[in-house]
Amino acid sequence: xxxxxxxxxxxxxxxxxxxxxxxxxxxxxxxxxxxxxxxxxxxxxxxxxxxxxxxxxxxxxxxxxxxxxxxxxxxxxxxxxxxxxxxxxxxxxxxxxxxxxxxxxxxxxxxxxxxxxxxxxxxxxxxxxxxxxxxxxxxxxxxxxxxxxxxxxxxxxxxxxxxxxxxxxxxxxxxxxxxxxxxxxxxxxxxxxxxxxx
Amino acid sequence: xxxxxxxxxxxxxxxxxxxxxxxxxxxxxxxxxxxxxxxxxxxxxxxxxxxxxxxxxxxxxxxxxxxxxxxxxxxxxxxxxxxxxxxxxxxxxxxxxxxxxxxxxxxxxxxxxxxxxxxxxxxxxxxxxxxxxxxxxxxxxxxxxxxxxxxxxxxxxxxxxxxxxxxxxxxxxxxxxxxxxxxxxxxxxxxxxxxxxxxxxxxxxxxxxxxxxxxxxxxxxxxxxxxxxxxxxxxxxxxxxxxxxxxxxxxxxxxxxxxxxxxxxxxxxxxxxxxxxxxxxxxxxxxxxxxxxxxxxxxxxxxxxxxxxxxxxxxxxxxxxxxxxxxxxxxxxxxxxxxxxxxxxxxxxxxxxxxxxxxxxxxxxxxxxxxxxxxxxxxxxxxxxxxxxxxxxxxxxxxxxxxxxxxxxxxxxxxxxxxxxxxxxxxxxxxxxxxxxxxxxxxxxxxxxxxxxxxxxxxxxxxxxxxx
Numbered sequence: 001x002x003x004x005x006x007x008x009x010x011x012x013x014x015x016x017x018x019x020x021x022x023x024x025x026x027x028x029x030x031x032x033x034x035x036x037x038x039x040x041x042x043x044x045x046x047x048x049x050x051x052x053x054x055x056x057x058x059x060x061x062x063x064x065x066x067x068x069x070x071x072x073x074x075x076x077x078x079x080x081x082x083x084x085x086x087x088x089x090x091x092x093x094x095x096x097x098x099x100x101x102x103x104x105x106x107x108x109x110x111x112x113x114x115x116x117x118x119x120x121x122x123x124x125x126x127x128x129x130x131x132x133x134x135x136x137x138x139x140x141x142x143x144x145x146x147x148x149x150x151x152x153x154x155x156x157x158x159x160x161x162x163x164x165x166x167x168x169x170x171x172x173x174x175x176x177x178x179x180x181x182x183x184x185x186x187x188x189x190x191x192x193x194x195x196x197x198x
Numbered sequence: 199x200x201x202x203x204x205x206x207x208x209x210x211x212x213x214x215x216x217x218x219x220x221x222x223x224x225x226x227x228x229x230x231x232x233x234x235x236x237x238x239x240x241x242x243x244x245x246x247x248x249x250x251x252x253x254x255x256x257x258x259x260x261x262x263x264x265x266x267x268x269x270x271x272x273x274x275x276x277x278x279x280x281x282x283x284x285x286x287x288x289x290x291x292x293x294x295x296x297x298x299x300x301x302x303x304x305x306x307x308x309x310x311x312x313x314x315x316x317x318x319x320x321x322x323x324x325x326x327x328x329x330x331x332x333x334x335x336x337x338x339x340x341x342x343x344x345x346x347x348x349x350x351x352x353x354x355x356x357x358x359x360x361x362x363x364x365x366x367x368x369x370x371x372x373x374x375x376x377x378x379x380x381x382x383x384x385x386x387x388x389x390x391x392x393x394x395x396x397x398x399x400x401x402x403x404x405x406x407x408x409x410x411x412x413x414x415x416x417x418x419x420x421x422x423x424x425x426x427x428x429x430x431x432x433x434x435x436x437x438x439x440x441x442x443x444x445x446x447x448x449x450x451x452x453x454x455x456x457x458x459x460x461x462x463x464x465x466x467x468x469x470x471x472x473x474x475x476x477x478x479x480x481x482x483x484x485x486x487x488x489x490x491x492x493x494x495x496x497x498x499x500x501x502x503x504x505x506x507x508x509x510x511x512x513x514x515x516x517x518x519x520x521x522x523x524x525x526x527x528x529x530x531x532x533x534x535x536x537x538x539x540x541x542x543x544x545x546x547x548x549x550x551x552x553x554x555x556x557x558x559x560x561x562x563x564x565x566x567x568x569x570x571x572x573x574x575x576x577x578x579x580x581x582x583x584x585x586x587x588x589x590x591x592x593x594x595x596x597x598x599x600x601x602x603x604x605x606x607x608x609x610x611x612x613x614x615x616x617x618x619x620x621x622x623x624x625x626x627x628x629x630x631x632x633x634x635x636x637x638x639x640x641x642x643x644x645x646x647x648x649x650x651x652x653x654x655x656x657x658x659x660x661x662x663x664x665x666x
Contacts, residue, residue: 004546011550015557019345022560023338031332032566032661138661189332191485191492192566194303194573 032190033144034136040065042155042180050077050174052089056160057176064098065184067149070129071097073157073180075105078121079112081172086114089163091124091176096158098151099130112172126157133185144187155180203268203537204359204544205435211364212440213448214371216432218523219423220453221374223307226520228486230461232417233398237405242458244406245414249450252626253418255618256585257429258446259592262599264433265442270294270534271427274434278596286595289587290535293427296580297531300426301555302572303562304528305351307487308521309343310334311514314491318511327495335491340563345556351525352552355533356545359435363526370519377516378459381509385466388501390474394466397474412630421453423524425581425588427531434534441606443615464494467509471497490517529555567662574658586627593619 045059064071077091089112093105108124134147159176206212233241267274272290279286313334333339354362385391423429429449433442468474473493498510529551536547562569592599593616600612 004540004542004550008546008550008553011553011557015553015560018557018560019341022564023341026338026564028337189328190566191331191488192335192569193485193487194307194569 031144032136032138033147033187034190035134035147035185036188037069037133037183037185038065039181039183042071042182044179045177047078047175047177050091050159050161050176052161052163052174053165054161056158058156058158059178060154060156061180062154064155064182067186068098068182068184069131069133069149070127071095071155071180071182072125072127073155073178074123074125075108075157075159075176075178076121076123077108077110077159077161077174077176078119079110079172079174080119082116083112083114083118083172085164086112087164088112089161089174091122091159091161093124093126093178094158094160095126095128096154096156097128097130098153098155101128101130103128128155133183136190144189147187155182203435203534205437206364207360208364209437209440209445211360211368212432212436213445213452215363215367215523215527216429216445216449217452217456218367218371218374218520219428219432219527220421220449220524221371221456222304222421222423222520222524223311223486223490223517224417224421225453225457226460226517227464227490229417229421229457230398230464231486231489232413233458233461234465235405236410236413237402238397239399239401240403240406241410241414242399243401244411245417246454248411248414248418248626249454251618252415252623253422253424254447254450255593255615255623256419256424256589256627257422257450258442258603258615259589259599259619259623260424260427260429261433261436261442261446262602263588263592263596264430265436265438265440266596266598266602268434270434270538271430271531272535273538274430275591279591280595286591289584289591290427292580292584293425293430293588294531294535296576296584297426297428297528298551298555299572299576299580301525301528301532302558303569304521304525305347305555306340306344306559306562306569308347308518308525309340309345309563310487310491311518311521312347313339313343314495315511315514315518318507318514327492327499331488331491335487336564336566338564341560344559344563347522347525348552348556348559350522351529352548354526355529355552356548358544363530366526367523370523374516374519374523375456377512377519378456378463381463381467381512381516382459384509385463385470388466388470390469390472391466392469393474394469395462397465397469398461415626415630419581419585420577421457422450423527425585426528426576428527430588431531431534432527439606443603443605443607443611463513464489467494467497471500473497565662567658571658571662582627586624589619589627590624593617593621593624 042061048057050057073093073095075091075093079089089110091108091110095103103126105124105126108122110120110122112118112120130151131149137144137147157178159178161174206215263274263278267277269277271293272287275290276283276287317330354366356362419425465474473496476493494513495510498506498513500506501509529548532551533544533547536542536550537544562572600616603612603615604610
């Protein structure tokens with residue numbers, strides 16, 4: 001038997017052993033995932049009347065996308081009517097996210113100038129986050145499904161308005177409405193790539 | 199000597215085999231994706247320029263070394279290196295190692311294509327390409343298909359240059375061209391074809407950053423099978439009367455032509471299915487394997503049962519032909535070294551190399567990071583440095599390169615080609631790859647793009663061995 005024949009037998013044996021070892025010890029749960037984020041707009045609310053120094057208005061979105069982690073809520077406050085004394089009106093929005101999170105907006109100040117048949121508006125946005133987007137996972141011990149955000153509950157915003165109490169009833173009206181978008185993630189299985197694949 | 203080593207029967211056979219080596223998975227999927235992501239015709243314009251400045255001199259240099267020496271890569275450098283031949287032979291070993299490391303995973307990729315082709319007749323990818331790909335791309339079945347492709351490759355190479363490689367190439371390559379032609383013509387009449395063409399041809403010069411240009415250099419390199427000894431080995435079987443300049447240019451431009459046609463095949467299909475703007479398919483970070491094995495089958499699905507299955511089946515058959523012809527050229531490199539240096543009989547050399555690459559390929563079949571690791575070792579450690587030194591060697595050290603390149607031509611282009619090999623080509627390779635390679639990764643000075651650079655190599659090494 002020549003040296004090359006011995007080498008062929010040895011390499012053949014190694015190939016057989018490697019095949020058996022590889023196939024028998026293979027863990028088919030081995031996958032790598034990254035997590036892609038998407039932003040979804042929620043349905044805008046209808047305008048609602050907002051009382052000065054009175055009851056707050058609450059908007060609520062019950063259904064959020066799966067694995068939602070954060071949201072940006074924007075409230076708009078508009079006014080119209082006859083204004084005699086005028087003054088500064090301050091709107092505040094308190095956003096309630098999942099997992100008991102709560103963020104209060106910076107004050108939205110509406111400066112209403114005295115005059116007949118005036119109108120104006122302003123808006124303020126609030127960012128709120130209740131979970132983190134997972135980092136890439138590698139190997140057999142990790143499972144993309146285990147990274148799901150299992151928190152439930154609505155996203156809501158409560159808007160209140162404070163201002164000078166010197167208006168005659170019916171002279172000036174305020175309304176408010178809200179829009180929101182939610183960021184959620186989906187697991188994406190990472191695919192290999194090869195530059196030298198010509 | 200030539201008779202003992204083998205020789206091509208015809209110029210056509212040689213060109214088909216060499217184009218088969220150059221045309222691979224990258225031509226059919228990666229190049230169209232790069233056209234789309236990097237400015238369409240603007241990228242193509244730069245690519246063609248770099249083909250002339252880098253690709254053509256490099257391929258002519260490699261081929262001339264093979265033809266002048268009539269030897270495998272290691273012997274070619276030893277023979278042409280004169281009194282320092284033994285030192286220069288290391289460069290030949292570099293080329294052979296690049297071919298071996300690419301071979302470790304290339305038969306795995308070819309196995310994916312073959313499995314997807316067979317699944318056309320079952321309901322495999324017809325139901326859910328993504329699910330099928332996760333089974334096909336990694337796992338015990340991947341080992342089996344990798345073994346099937348390796349066995350086919352060994353069988354072809356064992357039968358010799360003209361009796362095996364040439365015979366298979368003159369059937370497979372025209373068949374591949376016909377398949378691409380059929381799909382291109384068919385998709386031209388589908389809704390969305392215009393959007394598909396615009397995606398790859400509409401010029402956008404604002405996309406051409408330094409990183410994108412370096413990406414084009416990389417595509418030229420890998421697409422022409424440079425730095426792996428394949429072109430050198432194939433050229434060593436040329437008839438002495440053949441012209442390296444004519445054949446090398448034909449191979450380089452045929453390779454580019456196939457890549458452009460592939461774009462006209464792939465993108466209208468993606469446009470038809472509304473996948474043109476899906477970042478997972480056409481985004482800069484999209485995996486070309488994901489496009490080939492998940493997005494395109496999804497698009498074919500939408501063409502209906504009979505037509506979609508026919509077009510999808512043809513596509514995967516073409517992909518397999520492209521991959522198999524490249525795998526054959528890769529395994530031929532170490533086989534030729536064993537024949538020339540150790541005097542082994544061709545069938546035994548092919549069997550030995552085939553079993554070795556099969557064994558190492560098992561890891562790439564069971565661990566996708568291992569596949570990427572093999573790729574990065576080949577690219578970062580062997581191919582780039584190998585091409586730079588080979589071109590430098592052919593330009594400065596070897597006598598008679600210009601004369602050989604003038605053979606069969608009326609005009610004298612040899613002097614110009616040698617001047618390019620001495621100056622522009624190595625300088626560009628050095629600037630783009632060597633500097634980029636050392637500074638690549640997280641430094642922000644990334645010339646090699648994703649999955650490249652020495653830092654990235656270390657990262658992939660850790661992942662392949664189960665780290666994070």
